[in-house]
Amino acid sequence: MGTERWLLPEGIDEVLPPQTHTLERVRRDVLDIFYRWGYDLVIPPFIEYLDSLLTGTGSDLDLQTFKLTDQLSGRLMGVRADMTPQVARIDAHRLRRNEPVRLCYLGTVLRTRPDGADASRSPMQVGAELYGHSGADSDVEVICLMLEMLRCVGITQEIHIDLGHVGIFRGLARHAGLNTQQEAELFDALQRKARVEINELVAFVADAQAKDMLARLIDLNGGAEVLVQARTALRAAPRTVHDALDNLERIAGQLQRQGDTSTLYFDLAELRGYQYQTGVVFAAYVPGHGQEAARGGRYDDIGKVFGRARPATGFSADLKTLIALGNRAVAPVLGIFAPAIDNSALNAAVTRLRQSGERVVRGLPGQIGGAQAMSCDRVLKQQGKEWVVTIEGV
Numbered sequence: 001m002g003t004e005r006w007l008l009p010e011g012i013d014e015v016l017p018p019q020t021h022t023l024e025r026v027r028r029d030v031l032d033i034f035y036r037w038g039y040d041l042v043i044p045p046f047i048e049y050l051d052s053l054l055t056g057t058g059s060d061l062d063l064q065t066f067k068l069t070d071q072l073s074g075r076l077m078g079v080r081a082d083m084t085p086q087v088a089r090i091d092a093h094r095l096r097r098n099e100p101v102r103l104c105y106l107g108t109v110l111r112t113r114p115d116g117a118d119a120s121r122s123p124m125q126v127g128a129e130l131y132g133h134s135g136a137d138s139d140v141e142v143i144c145l146m147l148e149m150l151r152c153v154g155i156t157q158e159i160h161i162d163l164g165h166v167g168i169f170r171g172l173a174r175h176a177g178l179n180t181q182q183e184a185e186l187f188d189a190l191q192r193k194a195r196v197e198i199n200e201l202v203a204f205v206a207d208a209q210a211k212d213m214l215a216r217l218i219d220l221n222g223g224a225e226v227l228v229q230a231r232t233a234l235r236a237a238p239r240t241v242h243d244a245l246d247n248l249e250r251i252a253g254q255l256q257r258q259g260d261t262s263t264l265y266f267d268l269a270e271l272r273g274y275q276y277q278t279g280v281v282f283a284a285y286v287p288g289h290g291q292e293a294a295r296g297g298r299y300d301d302i303g304k305v306f307g308r309a310r311p312a313t314g315f316s317a318d319l320k321t322l323i324a325l326g327n328r329a330v331a332p333v334l335g336i337f338a339p340a341i342d343n344s345a346l347n348a349a350v351t352r353l354r355q356s357g358e359r360v361v362r363g364l365p366g367q368i369g370g371a372q373a374m375s376c377d378r379v380l381k382q383q384g385k386e387w388v389v390t391i392e393g394v
Helices: 002-006 019-036 059-064 084-095 136-152 166-175 180-191 195-202 208-219 225-233 237-257 317-326 343-356
Strands: 048-050 066-069 076-079 099-107 123-129 160-165 263-267 280-285 294-298 310-320 336-337 360-362 374-381 388-393
Touching: 019 099, 019 123, 019 136, 019 317, 084 099, 084 123, 084 310, 099 237, 123 136, 123 317, 136 237, 136 280, 136 294, 136 310, 160 166, 160 237, 166 180, 166 208, 166 237, 180 195, 180 208, 225 237, 237 280, 310 317, 317 343, 336 343, 343 360, 343 374, 343 388
Parallel strands: 160 263, 336 360, 336 374
Antiparallel strands: 048 076, 066 076, 099 123, 123 310, 160 280, 280 294, 294 310, 374 388
């Protein structure tokens, strides 16, 4: 029983040396990429009032959020499970700019349950958001930035981009006259690709064309030919559906013209984030990994409740998952060992080496273990009046 007090809760993990060194290097590299693309770093609080934290995100995030009562105000608070609503609040309420705004973030979030098999409940969420532009160009920009981030962390395999658009299902559901409950049930069946259930759920739709179009969504997935097939299969759909198809075509065309080498895959029944996404949705997949490596989409007007309805598009990922998928080797943390001697010349040498960027570990009187035990491949040795760096063992 005594050892159980050191156990971590299920799905809660920690990072130890030397993996922490690699994580920190990758974190800096990713933030540098965001900076070079014009994205400014924001650091939202770990906890907020619940009504602000869950604004416009639907019930899924509500179930994922740990809740507690603020002892000062008596109001209900939540520990962030997703930083996207926080960044939307910052753009809408704190910055209040009219021009396009590019923001990025990186920090730990906490969730009540893992998002997928073997997933962490405390991922290190990294992402970028672009506010104030509603065209396909901003969607293309964030997808390209997402791809550069994936390559930065060392993912060298061919990346597959899965593209969908919530406007297609939403337009067909309204055209068919589905009520809220019917739409939710059909949405759930589509995500599970449950063909029998889908056919049962659309059976009560009076309009034969509307019924057929909803039933055929499950089959509209594959390469670029899917968009051509959709034009025929959904030809009787309302204008909003064809506008969504136009949007997907523009995004795919721009990605190809920019020299994107990832494989594009279209799934018109893919509706991740349906409760708050308003346009294109996308996810990046890496061969051999069942869950998406990163995901995102367009979620216009999420800032409306904060006083400003702004177009928005962005993506997010778990940095720890990205490192596990990448080929960035765990860098050995090596340094210089300084003996446990109180000597002014030695102290000066240590200071100079640290100021030059070297890692110097001071020995302590009576300690167990020397240079090797302290992960040092070099030592400071006295030669005459000077202290010189030498290779350990030489």
